[in-house]
Amino acid sequence: MRFFSVFIFLILFRSVLSQEYLPANVIQLPSHIKAVVVSKSHQKLLVIKIQNGKPVVIDQMVAVTGLRFGDKIKKGDMRTPSGVYFPVSFKPGKTLPAYYGEGAFPLNYPNALDRYILKRDGDGIWLHGSPKKELLFFSSKGCVILKDKELKRLSDYILLKKTPVVIQERFFHLSYKEYINLRKKITEFMDRWKEAVMKIYSGDASGIYDIYSPNFNSKYGTRYDLINHYKKLFYFYGDNKPFVKIINKMVLYDVREDNKGFFVIFFQIGFLSGDEIKTLKKVLYISANDMKVVSEENF
Numbered sequence: 094m095r096f097f098s099v100f101i102f103l104i105l106f107r108s109v110l111s112q113e114y115l116p117a118n119v120i121q122l123p124s125h126i127k128a129v130v131v132s133k134s135h136q137k138l139l140v141i142k143i144q145n146g147k148p149v150v151i152d153q154m155v156a157v158t159g160l161r162f163g164d165k166i167k168k169g170d171m172r173t174p175s176g177v178y179f180p181v182s183f184k185p186g187k188t189l190p191a192y193y194g195e196g197a198f199p200l201n202y203p204n205a206l207d208r209y210i211l212k213r214d215g216d217g218i219w220l221h222g223s224p225k226k227e228l229l230f231f232s233s234k235g236c237v238i239l240k241d242k243e244l245k246r247l248s249d250y251i252l253l254k255k256t257p258v259v260i261q262e263r264f265f266h267l268s269y270k271e272y273i274n275l276r277k278k279i280t281e282f283m284d285r286w287k288e289a290v291m292k293i294y295s296g297d298a299s300g301i302y303d304i305y306s307p308n309f310n311s312k313y314g315t316r317y318d319l320i321n322h323y324k325k326l327f328y329f330y331g332d333n334k335p336f337v338k339i340i341n342k343m344v345l346y347d348v349r350e351d352n353k354g355f356f357v358i359f360f361q362i363g364f365l366s367g368d369e370i371k372t373l374k375k376v377l378y379i380s381a382n383d384m385k386v387v388s389e390e391n392f
Contacts, residue, residue, distance in 0.1 A: 112268050112269070113268065113269045114266040115147055115266060115267055115268075115269060115272045116130065116139065116141055116150060116264060116265070116266060117148070117265050117266055117267040117271075117272050117275065117346060118264070118265050118345060118346050118347075119148040119257075119259070119345060119346075120148075120272075120275060120276050120344035120346055121143065121279070121342060121343060121344040122141075122143045122257075122343050123343065124143070125252075126252065126255060126257075126341075126343065127140050127141065127256065128140070128141045128142070128256065128257045128343075128345065129141075129247070129250070129251070129256060129257070129258045129259065130259045130261065130264065131156050131158065131237055131258065131259065131260045131261065132261055132262070132263050132264045133162075133175075133260065133262050133263070134262055134263040135264065136155060136156060136157060136158065136230045136231070137153060137154070137155060137156055137264075138153060138154050138156035138237070138239070139152070139153050139264070140152040140153065140250050147269070147272070152246070152247075152250070154239060154243040154246070155228060155239070155240065155243070156237050156239055157223075157228045157229070157231065157233050157237070158173040158231065158236075158237055158238075158260075159171050159173035159231065159234070159235050160172075160232055160233065160234065164349075164350075165213055165218075165235060166213060167214050167215060168214050168215035168216070169215070170215075170235075171233075171234055171235060172235055173218070173233065173235050173236070173237060173260060174202055174203075174207065174213065174235070175260050175261055175262060175347065175349065176202070176204065176206065176207065176357075177204075177257055177258070177259050177260075177345045177347050177355075177357040178202055178204060178218070178257070178258045178260065179200065179253075179256065179257060179258065179359075179392070180198035180199065180200055180220065180251055180253055180254070180256060181199055181200070181201050181253060181254055182198070182199055182253060183197070183248070183253065184196055184197045184198075184199065184219075186222065192223070193219075193221045193222060193223075194221065194222030194223045194240075194244065195241040195245060196221065196222055197219040197220065197221035197222070197236075198219060198220045198221070198248075198251060199217075199218075200219065200220060200258060201392075202215070202216065202218035203215065203216070204376070204378075204390065205311055205376070205378060205388040205389060205390035206355060206378040206387070209310035209311055209312075209388050210308075210310060210378070210388050215235070217235075217236075218235055218236055218237075220236065220237045220239070220244075221236055221238060221239070222238070222239055222240070222241040222244035223238050223241060224241055225240070226240075237258075237260065254392065257343055257345050257357075257359065259345050259347065261347070262350055265346065265348045276344070279344050279356060279358070282304070282356075282384055283342070283358065285300070286304060286386075287337050288300060289301050289303065289304055290323065290327060290337050290364075291327075291337055293320075293323050293324060293327040293328075294327055294328065294329060294335040298320045298323075298324070301319070301320050301323065302316070304384070304385060304386060305319065305386045306380060306383070306385035306387045308387060309385075309386060309388065310387075311388045311389055311390060312390060319389075326364070327364060327365075327366065328366065329366075329367065330367055330368045331368070333365060333368055334365070335364075335365050336364065336365055337363075337364045338362070338363040338364070339360050339361070340360065340361050340362075340363070341361045342358065342359070342360040343358070343359040343360065344357070344358050345357045345358075345359075346381070353380075353381070354381040354382075355379060355380060355381060356379040357376065357378055358376070358379065359374070359376045360375060361373070361374050361375075362374075374391060374392040375389060375390070375391055375392065376389060376390050376391075377389045
């Protein structure tokens with residue numbers, strides 16, 4: 094009996110070891126985009142692409158974050174924020190103090206989730222270089238710092254306003270089955286979102302109330318304010334046939350320490366507005382607990 098128990102244990106142990114665990118902060122990317130994922134605990138940065146439907150690490154490097162542990166709360170607290178951001182520009186090193194080395198990619202912190210839901214302030218969170226040969230871990234004022242030679246390498250992967258930079262307390266992994274289920278969940282959500290927007294053309298806003306949180310807040314205000322904004326965008330004249338098309342979708346998973354998290358979905362949307370075809374780049378911030386949109390912004 095004891096031999097049988099040991100045998101079963103070994104089989105189960107081997108099964109666990111053989112499972113493939115994937116870096117699950119990155120759920121979906123277009124083929125031409127790579128994602129940057131930073132772990133503050135590990136002081137490491139990964140470059141990830143989607144290959145054969147799965148996230149694959151294609152590069153990694155040391156990345157130094159804030160002097161103080163934990164998530165950023167206010168300006169000057171020496172903490173690096175957790176979240177999903179995008180590099181909005183590049184500042185060459187020759188235009189900056191020597192401290193910034195070869196240059197810097199300013200990130201769009203604070204984003205809409207930071208401003209309107211998490212109530213975080215501050216600014217000037219950059220991903221930048223350093224001329225030092227060796228970096229001291231946990232020594233930045235809130236930025237993410239790389240050695241100059243690694244910043245140069247990283248810059249080959251970065252497309253301004255397109256490359257997601259996911260900053261987390263630690264890397265997050267899921268089994269392949271869990272990962273596929275999560276991706277399916279997001280696909281179903283976006284189908285519902287598109288359907289809710291299409292209903293607005295006929296004057297029906299009920300779908301928006303179903304998938305947007307009562308606590309929603311954004312540049313446009315509350316959920317009610319957003320619906321009024323959408324009604325001004327999604328309407329048509331005469332025989333024009335309404336449509337909504339979503340392309341270049343990116344899905345990132347922002348996992349928080351308190352077991353709460355947010356899905357961040359970045360996409361381009363083409364739609365009929367009156368008698369014009371318009372396009373927008375949009376970011377949705379979705380509570381992972383109840384799959385409700387808590388904030389959004391155009392990018």
